[in-house]
Amino acid sequence: MAAPSDSLSVLDPALVPQLSVSNQTYRVVVTPHRGGSTVRLHLTNRTRPLPMEIGRVTVAVASENGAVQADSLRTVTFHGSTSATIAPWSDIVSDPVDLTTTAFGRVSVSVYVPGLAALPTEHFNGNATSYLTLPFAGDHTGATTSDAFPLRTTAVPLVAGLDVDAVGVSSVVAFGDSITDGYVSATILGTPQEPSVVDRDVRYPDFLQRRIDAAGAPFSVLNAGISGNRVTRDGFIPQFGPAANARLQADVIDKAGVTDVIVLEGINDLGIPIGASADEIIAGFTTLIDRLHRAGIAVHLGTILPASNAIADGMLTLPYSPPVRQRVNAWIREQRLSDTVVDFDAALRDPANPDILAARYAGPDNLHPNAAGYARMAEAVALDRLVGCR
Incomplete structure (x- = not known):
């Protein structure tokens, strides 16, 4: 869980500038406390006055420095669709996804925002490293390496939680x-x-x-x-x-x-x-x-x-x-x-x-x-x- 705090941060807790503009991909690393074989994601736009367009989302077991395990990469859907729009001041929950996770095993959630990405809802102090592409870099939710993700943050943008079916x-x-x-x-x-x-x-x-x-x-x-x-x-x-x-x-x-x-x-x-x-x-x-x-x-x-x-x-x-x-x-x-x-x-x-x-x-x-x-x-x-x- 990463409780949504705000949409106005320009620096993360490490004082690293945040660069959210448009047409970019976020690779958010989360650590569930429980393992299982089925998960669902909570995405958030709870503190933003504008809709947030979601072009594609994937989830995978995380590797080092923003890479993921290729055989674990899964496409996430929302009511059967690979895209979604989160209304202002709102959250959405994904359909269940078949993915085997372990307790304290890191999971990467990759979210592509094709439109305006400025002021994404975040959890300000994540105490964990997540990754971003440069603005206008496009959809890299299917990437298994970290090459497309040069930016880092210890805030948690867009992802409010991960449920494990138990x-x-x-x-x-x-x-x-x-x-x-x-x-x-x-x-x-x-x-x-x-x-x-x-x-x-x-x-x-x-x-x-x-x-x-x-x-x-x-x-x-x-x-x-x-x-x-x-x-x-x-x-x-x-x-x-x-x-x-x-x-x-x-x-x-x-x-x-x-x-x-x-x-x-x-x-x-x-x-x-x-x-x-x-x-x-x-x-x-x-x-x-x-x-x-x-x-x-x-x-x-x-x-x-x-x-x-x-x-x-x-x-x-x-x-x-x-x-x-x-x-x-x-x-x-x-x-x-x-x-x-x-x-x-x-x-x-x-x-x-x-x-x-x-x-x-x-x-x-x-x-x-x-x-x-x-x-x-x-x-x-x-x-x-x-x-x-x-």
Whole structure:
């Protein structure tokens, strides 16, 4: 899953310029958490005010650097047609495709856009490398080598998800911001992204999936994180996506087989910019929980991680944010609205200074965990409390 965030990015998280114009092909690399023999694709135009013309789509098992395994290449159809038009503000789902995939095995989705490709809907922070042709290069969805794809991005254009057909399997959605998204900064400033984590699948939902697999539970984890996301209002910039409640239906409730959701939001309400009160954040959580319960989904509410020594969401918000975060976390621990509480804060904070991340778990910006921190977050989730694991 790659939750749609925006259509306005000119740079990806690695600060690489994005070049979407017309008559070009996108080769988007995705990593399903579950293997199978039949898949279907979700393509998105959810944040674009214009129709998106799709000329042809293929799917294949990915090889190195944008190449694909030739014998796995399949043409994708939509209601029997090899082309489609996605209406403004909309998504489409493909027909089933016979393709054998493996858990954590990379899959390439190649999408040819013959008309105007500018402002494609994207998931801003993909933490994985995808590829593009130059504008006006034409249809290269059938190419098995990477020669036609000189451009790279760590955003995820056009592809919102991949479903694998499975019987007796349920889904847990990890719903949150950049910490769910798996972002790690290369610097104390919070940007650009740390290149060593790209293509490594070291987000906390990835580690959680590995724990579930080791336990033999028939359960798939969907990552619905959007970097910069907030509970109380839309993102401070378009790349940070719509507010949590605004995207809850599409990014959680409508997902196939969902039984559980882990919610980890709130730090950006405190700091981008300063403004949200504890009462506002608590009211937002209360609404989220009520809507999810009415949809029959179990809610596991996470405490907000500390960040007082970070620049963003930390030092720039002192002395406001630590006491507000502590008040919200106290409410999360004491409330009985959610089915369970996942105490991410207790798992990662420094015992000597509970307002900062422990050094062994902190990334360079002291806001986002490193890979060890994301692994620790996954360990904090009680598998036996997830409905889909019972």
